[in-house]
Amino acid sequence: MNRILKNTAIAVAVMGVAGVAQARDQIRIVGSSTVYPFASYVTEEFGAVTEYPTPVIESTGSGGGIRLFCNGVGEGTPDISNASRRIKASELERCAENGVTDVTEVKIGSDGIVFAQSSENDELELTLEQLFLAVAAQVPQNGELVDNPYQRWSDIDSSLPDREISIYGPPSTSGTRDAFEELVMETASEDMEAYGGEAYTEIRADGAYIDAGENDNLIVQRLSEDTDAFGIFGYSFLEENSRSLNAASIDGVEPEPEAISSGDYPIARSLFFYVKNQHADDVPPLYDYVDMFVSEQMIGEGGYLADIGLIPLPESEREQVRNTVEERKQLQASDLE
Amino acid sequence: MSQSFDDISAQLKRRHRKSSRLKWISMGALGLAGLFLVLFFADMLSKGLPAFQQAYIEVELDYNEDAQRMGRAALDPEVSRLVSRSFERLIPGMLRDDPGLIGTTEQRWVLADSEVDQYLKGHRSRLSEDERETVDELVESGRLELQFNTTFFTEGDSKMPERAGILAAAVGTVMTMLVTLAIAFPIGVMTAVYLEEFAPDNRFTQLIEININNLAAIPSILFGLLGLAIFINFFGVPRSSALVGGMTLALMTLPVIIIATRTALRSVPDSIRHAAFGVGCSRWQVVRDHVLPLATPGIMTGSIIGLAQAMGETAPLIIIGMVAFIPDVGASFTNASTVLPAQIFTWAGEPERAFVEKTAGGILVLLSILIALNAAAVVLRKKFERRW
Numbered sequence: 070m071n072r073i074l075k076n077t078a079i080a081v082a083v084m085g086v087a088g089v090a091q092a093r094d095q096i097r098i099v100g101s102s103t104v105y106p107f108a109s110y111v112t113e114e115f116g117a118v119t120e121y122p123t124p125v126i127e128s129t130g131s132g133g134g135i136r137l138f139c140n141g142v143g144e145g146t147p148d149i150s151n152a153s154r155r156i157k158a159s160e161l162e163r164c165a166e167n168g169v170t171d172v173t174e175v176k177i178g179s180d181g182i183v184f185a186q187s188s189e190n191d192e193l194e195l196t197l198e199q200l201f202l203a204v205a206a207q208v209p210q211n212g213e214l215v216d217n218p219y220q221r222w223s224d225i226d227s228s229l230p231d232r233e234i235s236i237y238g239p240p241s242t243s244g245t246r247d248a249f250e251e252l253v254m255e256t257a258s259e260d261m262e263a264y265g266g267e268a269y270t271e272i273r274a275d276g277a278y279i280d281a282g283e284n285d286n287l288i289v290q291r292l293s294e295d296t297d298a299f300g301i302f303g304y305s306f307l308e309e310n311s312r313s314l315n316a317a318s319i320d321g322v323e324p325e326p327e328a329i330s331s332g333d334y335p336i337a338r339s340l341f342f343y344v345k346n347q348h349a350d351d352v353p354p355l356y357d358y359v360d361m362f363v364s365e366q367m368i369g370e371g372g373y374l375a376d377i378g379l380i381p382l383p384e385s386e387r388e389q390v391r392n393t394v395e396e397r398k399q400l401q402a403s404d405l406e
Numbered sequence: 407m408s409q410s411f412d413d414i415s416a417q418l419k420r421r422h423r424k425s426s427r428l429k430w431i432s433m434g435a436l437g438l439a440g441l442f443l444v445l446f447f448a449d450m451l452s453k454g455l456p457a458f459q460q461a462y463i464e465v466e467l468d469y470n471e472d473a474q475r476m477g478r479a480a481l482d483p484e485v486s487r488l489v490s491r492s493f494e495r496l497i498p499g500m501l502r503d504d505p506g507l508i509g510t511t512e513q514r515w516v517l518a519d520s521e522v523d524q525y526l527k528g529h530r531s532r533l534s535e536d537e538r539e540t541v542d543e544l545v546e547s548g549r550l551e552l553q554f555n556t557t558f559f560t561e562g563d564s565k566m567p568e569r570a571g572i573l574a575a576a577v578g579t580v581m582t583m584l585v586t587l588a589i590a591f592p593i594g595v596m597t598a599v600y601l602e603e604f605a606p607d608n609r610f611t612q613l614i615e616i617n618i619n620n621l622a623a624i625p626s627i628l629f630g631l632l633g634l635a636i637f638i639n640f641f642g643v644p645r646s647s648a649l650v651g652g653m654t655l656a657l658m659t660l661p662v663i664i665i666a667t668r669t670a671l672r673s674v675p676d677s678i679r680h681a682a683f684g685v686g687c688s689r690w691q692v693v694r695d696h697v698l699p700l701a702t703p704g705i706m707t708g709s710i711i712g713l714a715q716a717m718g719e720t721a722p723l724i725i726i727g728m729v730a731f732i733p734d735v736g737a738s739f740t741n742a743s744t745v746l747p748a749q750i751f752t753w754a755g756e757p758e759r760a761f762v763e764k765t766a767g768g769i770l771v772l773l774s775i776l777i778a779l780n781a782a783a784v785v786l787r788k789k790f791e792r793r794w
Contacts, residue, residue: 095742097645106757109731110565116733117495125646125742127730128755145638145645284755309757312530373491377565378757 093144093351096124096358100134100151101244103180103303104340107374108151111362114373121354126151131244135343139164142347148355151342153180153244158405171346174400175359176390177368179380181304181329182249182336185316187296191230193317197335199225200319201257203234204278206271209263217273237281237288238272238301245285249301252336289314304329305378329380340379346397356394363391450766450773457767460555460568461523463488463544467497467512474501474508485544487537490517492569517557518550520567520760526552530759558767562733563749567760570753572768574735578648578728578743579717581736585652586659586716591709593656594663601664602671603693622661629658630722638726646727646742654726655716662715666708670701703790710783714776720747746772 098108105128116123129137131152138150139160156174164172184200186193202225207214222229239246250270258269272278281288285302289310292300299317304324307316316324319335328334342362349355361367367374368390370381382390392398465485472479477497478486486494493516501507522541525531533541544550562574605611633654637643643650674697682692723729729748736743744752750768753761 102755105731106565112731113565113733114495117492118499123732123734125727125730125732127646127727145642286755286757306757309759 095122097147098126098149099129099137099147101131101153102128103153104151141167148348172400173344181324183307183316183324185314186299188315195317197257206273234277235298236278240280248338308378326380454766454770457763459552461518462515462553463518464549469507490568492566575746575749577735579745581648582651586656589656590659598664598667627721630725633726644740647740648743649739651728659712659716662712667705670704674700707783707787714779
């Protein structure tokens with residue numbers, strides 16, 4: 070009740086002097102839908118155990134989040150942007166142009182992208198190249214690029230099951246799709262002569278790859294109905310549905326926490342958030358929240374976030390992250406190369 | 407040209423066959439629509455009803471020194487895994503507020519973890535075999551049971567499914583709708599009154615009329631973009647607040663109210679107006695004392711339906727930041743808040759299985775509110791409607 074009274078008082082005060090930049094108590098966060106489940110867990114905890122209001126998180130996607138974040142400094146702009154990839158040099162540049170010059174990068178853990186099917190099927194071993202051949206729009210045949218002719222897995226390699234290729238995956242607006250294109254498509258195509266060393270990221274549109282929307286739950290649901298199909302989604306959804314799904318191993322590595330965190334599993338990426346240090350004085354709880362996020366009870370082994378599917382960083386790296394936060398280390402364009 | 411009697415009766419037969427075929431096809435269409443509706447409700451009810459029950463567990467709380475830092479220390483390690491973390495994390499705060507508790511013990515019913523809840527409801531659960539045995543024993547001895555889920559109605563959103571509730575979203579919906587109504591109703595009704603009673607019928611008013619009809623058919627997400635550009639970026643209304651949400655939805659509801667009001671005004675017979683003019687009333691008196699009161703039921707019905715439409719809207723709210731994780735009940739119109747359909751949308755994307763029933767439960771609540779509103783519109787119309 071006290072908090073409500075206090076908020077009302079603050080709101081009235083803010084309205085009274087509308088237009089003047091004001092300190093605020095509520096942190097504003099935007100960004101990646103992959104980081105969202107973890108960040109919202111921390112914000113809720115933060116709201117429950119401190120006297121500050123629960124920070125507001127909008128799930129806008131990594132790119133959309135960074136765009137809002139870099140719009141400028143001041144009350145109306147977000148304090149933190151979550152990202153399921155590193156900020157790009159061009160984005161940091163735009164930040165600086167708009168006056169957002171002091172940004173700290175915080176790495177919170179890793180996430181693996183899994184290629185999974187209903188557990189009624191036998192487990193499957195794939196190579197990155199086979200996976201690429203199943204989803205690419207054009208594939209090499211006798212040294213030439215032709216429209217993807219593979220309709221069944223056994224067409225790609227006779228050791229694979231004789232099942233129709235049918236893959237539910239994220240749409241092009243999703244960060245998971247970006248990561249999939251980068252980690253699977255680019256990596257595999259760069260090694261193939263037919264593409265001339267260029268990265269090829271076109272995904273087939275003949276019906277074998279099905280855009281299943283941003284909602285990973287839908288993909289999971291469809292896999293239990295359509296047992297021939299595969300789905301592409303984040304590791305946390307695999308863990309939550311471990312009884313009904315099994316994931317293919319890629320290049321002989323199963324998507325397991327250790328393999329994802331060490332980078333042995335080839336489709337793994339790091340998760341980040343970016344803090345606008347220029348807001349630290351106007352938004353008093355900002356670094357209390359960041360400190361809580363990087364604490365051992367959250368991102369550590371067996372921490373709360375590991376329970377809901379975050380893959381923790383190795384211990385030394387966690388220590389390093391805490392140092393970065395302590396120093397509020399400013400991210401430089403040169404760090405991104 | 408003359409037709410024989412046989413020709414005519416054959417033609418008649420054909421026409422009868424045609425009309426009976428049409429009848430069967432349209433009955434089939436109705437049946438199909440009804441079937442979809444029944445399937446939808448059956449699915450929602452079977453998934454959503456469990457959300458109104460939640461597992462509670464009776465534990466002995468031992469407020470020792472350690473519990474001041476780690477809430478879990480107050481619990482017997484045997485059952486601490488079964489208790490919701492949303493309760494554990496409150497213990498240090500309770501002890502801080504009331505130091506007299508330290509050193510005492512207490513028996514208390516508290517929220518159980520969602521895995522326990524899912525196990526009791528016969529859904530998939532990640533409990534280990536040992537934990538399942540403990541749960542079974544506790545159920546046997548009456549210390550663990552499904553109770554009515556008050557938390558669902560008294561708490562806001564949470565990452566822990568057992569504690570997630572719709573209060574914050576419900577309050578947000580009420581506040582947003584208040585803003586919408588406060589803006590759209592007076593402007594809409596006055597616009598309609600002007601267009602119907604005062605405005606001359608010329609090119610300009612015809613143009614306005616076409617535009618209003620067009621606006622009513624515009625995809626709602628465009629109103630979100632408009633709200634972002636005008637209200638947030640230009641006027642600086644706080645993002646995600648009930649105020650900006652209400653203003654944006656008001657834009658969307660305006661044409662509906664205008665059109666409904668105009669229809670209601672038009673259905674008031676001219677003889678009433680003529681009679682009032684005849685006894686020397688001014689135009690304003692005619693409208694205020696005679697036309698408006700007679701048109702009120704129609705205006706109310708239209709407004710309620712417009713409001714119900716706005717209440718179920720999510721798309722424009724995504725753009726202005728109301729689809730977000732907002733567990734606190736918004737304390738004022740400028741605080742961040744969310745609304746019921748946005749809450750349902752957020753839950754539908756959560757990975758935890760236990761959120762499936764929350765999603766369906768939220769849909770049931772939203773549906774009941776919408777049905778109540780639409781029923782109110784029907785009752786109003788039936789009760790006050792006058793036939794001329």
